[in-house]
Amino acid sequence: MQKKLNQKAWFLVLPVFLLVAFSAIIPLMTVVNYSVQDSFGNNEFYWVGTEWFVEILNSERFHSALGRQLLFSGIILVIEIPLGIWIALRMPKKGWGASLCLVLMALPLLIPWNVVGTIWQIFARADIGLLGHTLASLGIDYNYTQSAFSAWFTVIIMDVWHWTSLVVLLCYAGLSSIPNAFYQAAKIDGASRWAVFRYIQFPKMKRVLMIAVLLRFMDSFMIYTEPFVVTGGGPGNATTFLSIDLVKMAIGQFDLGPAAAFSLVYFLIVLLMSWVFYTVMTASDAEANK
Amino acid sequence: MAEIHLKDMAHSYLQNPQEPEDYALKGLDHVWEDGGAYALLGPSGCGKTTLLNIISGLLTPSKGSVLFGGSDVTALDTAHRNIAQVFQFPVIYDTMTVRQNLEFPLKNRGMAAADIDARVTEIADMLDITSQLNKRASNLSADAKQIISLGRGLVRSDVNAILFDEPLTVIDPHKKWLLRSKLKELHQQFGFTMVYVTHDQTEALTFADKVVVMYGGEVVQIGTPEELFERPAHTFVGYFIGSPGMNILPAHVEGRTAMLGDMQIPLGCDYGTPKGKIEIGIRPEFLKLTTGTDAAIEGIEDLGRHKIARVKFAGHSLAVLVPESQPVALGPTGLAFDPACTLVYKDSHLCEGAV
Numbered sequence: 001m002q003k004k005l006n007q008k009a010w011f012l013v014l015p016v017f018l019l020v021a022f023s024a025i026i027p028l029m030t031v032v033n034y035s036v037q038d039s040f041g042n043n044e045f046y047w048v049g050t051e052w053f054v055e056i057l058n059s060e061r062f063h064s065a066l067g068r069q070l071l072f073s074g075i076i077l078v079i080e081i082p083l084g085i086w087i088a089l090r091m092p093k094k095g096w097g098a099s100l101c102l103v104l105m106a107l108p109l110l111i112p113w114n115v116v117g118t119i120w121q122i123f124a125r126a127d128i129g130l131l132g133h134t135l136a137s138l139g140i141d142y143n144y145t146q147s148a149f150s151a152w153f154t155v156i157i158m159d160v161w162h163w164t165s166l167v168v169l170l171c172y173a174g175l176s177s178i179p180n181a182f183y184q185a186a187k188i189d190g191a192s193r194w195a196v197f198r199y200i201q202f203p204k205m206k207r208v209l210m211i212a213v214l215l216r217f218m219d220s221f222m223i224y225t226e227p228f229v230v231t232g233g234g235p236g237n238a239t240t241f242l243s244i245d246l247v248k249m250a251i252g253q254f255d256l257g258p259a260a261a262f263s264l265v266y267f268l269i270v271l272l273m274s275w276v277f278y279t280v281m282t283a284s285d286a287e288a289n290k
Numbered sequence: 291m292a293e294i295h296l297k298d299m300a301h302s303y304l305q306n307p308q309e310p311e312d313y314a315l316k317g318l319d320h321v322w323e324d325g326g327a328y329a330l331l332g333p334s335g336c337g338k339t340t341l342l343n344i345i346s347g348l349l350t351p352s353k354g355s356v357l358f359g360g361s362d363v364t365a366l367d368t369a370h371r372n373i374a375q376v377f378q379f380p381v382i383y384d385t386m387t388v389r390q391n392l393e394f395p396l397k398n399r400g401m402a403a404a405d406i407d408a409r410v411t412e413i414a415d416m417l418d419i420t421s422q423l424n425k426r427a428s429n430l431s432a433d434a435k436q437i438i439s440l441g442r443g444l445v446r447s448d449v450n451a452i453l454f455d456e457p458l459t460v461i462d463p464h465k466k467w468l469l470r471s472k473l474k475e476l477h478q479q480f481g482f483t484m485v486y487v488t489h490d491q492t493e494a495l496t497f498a499d500k501v502v503v504m505y506g507g508e509v510v511q512i513g514t515p516e517e518l519f520e521r522p523a524h525t526f527v528g529y530f531i532g533s534p535g536m537n538i539l540p541a542h543v544e545g546r547t548a549m550l551g552d553m554q555i556p557l558g559c560d561y562g563t564p565k566g567k568i569e570i571g572i573r574p575e576f577l578k579l580t581t582g583t584d585a586a587i588e589g590i591e592d593l594g595r596h597k598i599a600r601v602k603f604a605g606h607s608l609a610v611l612v613p614e615s616q617p618v619a620l621g622p623t624g625l626a627f628d629p630a631c632t633l634v635y636k637d638s639h640l641c642e643g644a645v
Contacts, residue, residue, distance in 0.1 A: 181377035184348055187368040188375050189442060190398035199383045199394075 034260035052261035065245040084167025105165040117229025120158040148238035174205035292359030293324040299354030329498035337507040374443020375453040380435030384428040433465040451483035534609040551604040558630040559643025574611040576631035582624020
């Protein structure tokens with residue numbers, strides 16, 4: 001039977017297409033538009049081609065912000081992922097203790113970013129903050145407004161406090177999906193604590209762990225609000241991460257063209273890194289299914 | 291290999307058990323012979339798995355002790371009991387190959403690499419999985435995975451007993467049969483003590499030398515399949531085993547006669563005048579339809595090989611097994627009881643009569 005060609009079905013896709021167009025495609029294309037033009041106000045634009053991209057990719061400022069950003073994401077992943085796994089392994093599996101732990105774990109996740117920033121901004125202040133003042137009175141030279149190390153320390157501790165819970169909850173979900181028989185079999189096989197983790201818990205956690213790593217990488221790579229509230233990117237440029245730098249450029253200096261090019265490069269880096277993480281972490285699974 | 295002795299053992303999941311109902315297992319005292327194949331049979335929640343977990347050392351009984359070959363192992367943990375267990379759902383180490391799975395228990399016990407290799411090769415050969423040794427275990431089918439879990443138990447030469455906790459639940463029906471014959475064959479070859487938990491009577495009866503029937507936390511009968519069929523020690527065994535189960539009817543017994551309303555049924559032995567809750571039990575296989583009018587056929591189920599007639603007799607409904615060749619029709623009929631196979635139960639337990 002000859003199939004009748006019917007193009008009317010395209011209309012069914014139209015609402016979604018419009019929604020995506022207005023929420024993602026059109027704004028993105030606007031940015032693309034800015035990135036290849038220069039403007040002196042008055043709504044007058046001049047074609048500059050790839051000039052802004054070349055400028056951004058060669059700029060010292062971008063390189064150092066990118067370096068800081070990579071360092072920051074690297075540090076928080078190295079801390080939060082093992083810490084999250086460790087806490088999840090030690091959380092009670094049932095009873096009121098389990099519920100209490102889950103609520104406590106979820107609390108930091110419920111606090112808005114700028115409030116987290118404000119809490120830590122005050123908490124870590126060397127003159128009145130509980131943490132800052134205690135450290136200072138112990139004779140430790142701690143002041144996040146003056147020392148770059150203190151600022152980094154504060155921003156990292158804040159992020160670990162805010163987001164380790166997410167890793168914990170994801171790992172905990174992965175762990176609770178393991179049937180009891182696996183632990184019993186491991187006991188019978190005489191497996192050590194480490195072997196139980198290595199051969200039972202870790203393989204079962206791997207999928208959720210991948211999501212945890214991706215989420216934490218993307219979020220930390222795009223971090224803006226908390227360091228902006230606490231340090232404002234300072235002292236100097238010590239905690240000026242990519243997004244803070246981008247906002248300074250776009251809104252502070254109103255350099256729309258370079259900022260747009262910056263945004264696109266930034267976006268592509270996040271995309272590329274996420275792809276790399278995903279590929280590396282699923283490589284062993286793909287091999288197994290061959 | 292060793293015999294298993296459960297000595298005055300009881301278990302409760304509560305801290306301070308008071309009433310008999312608080313116990314998941316109520317007073318067991320049994321010796322299971324070395325090299326025997328035992329099936330634990332009973333409905334869900336009767337304490338089968340509790341008993342199995344006590345034997346494997348995953349649970350410590352609240353009272354009494356467990357002895358393997360004469361030595362008390364109650365306080366030993368699972369790893370030191372030399373027990374292997376196959377679970378309901380296949381437990382394999384996903385990231386390992388089949389070979390690594392089999393090596394795992396030996397490696398954990400610090401065996402030399404050459405010995406491990408020899409042992410694994412030997413066991414793989416016995417289980418017919420030599421060709422799969424280098425495959426990833428996670429890609430295998432459920433029955434192959436169960437074979438590997440069994441293999442992890444068999445590679446250890448020190449195993450006292452292998453426990454099976456409903457191991458065929460997730461296996462396809464036609465593979466079930468293959469796996470079951472494989473298990474039987476291995477049992478004959480190795481002679482390990484085998485304890486097999488199931489709620490499927492066919493599985494239990496075809497598999498075990500001795501079937502341990504459990505009900506409400508108690509062992510109600512330990513016997514060969516034949517004993518369970520012909521002389522159930524408890525009314526529960528009567529209707530749990532057999533398809534359909536035994537007909538159990540409340541009756542009044544005097545000497546060699548049971549009175550069922552105003553019907554008289556001859557018995558094979560003299561029971562005197564027992565007191566308590568008296569019931570008679572007869573299997574559908576030992577009832578015959580005759581030419582009479584004191585009973586009525588209310589329904590007929592044709593099962594192919596034979597027919598089951600539902601017969602109303604003295605106010606009770608009974609199942610009667612009718613040979614396929616005998617014609618049956620709804621309506622009045624006579625019913626003959628085989629006296630030798632009509633058993634008397636007092637408070638649910640079998641009464642022994644004088645011949």
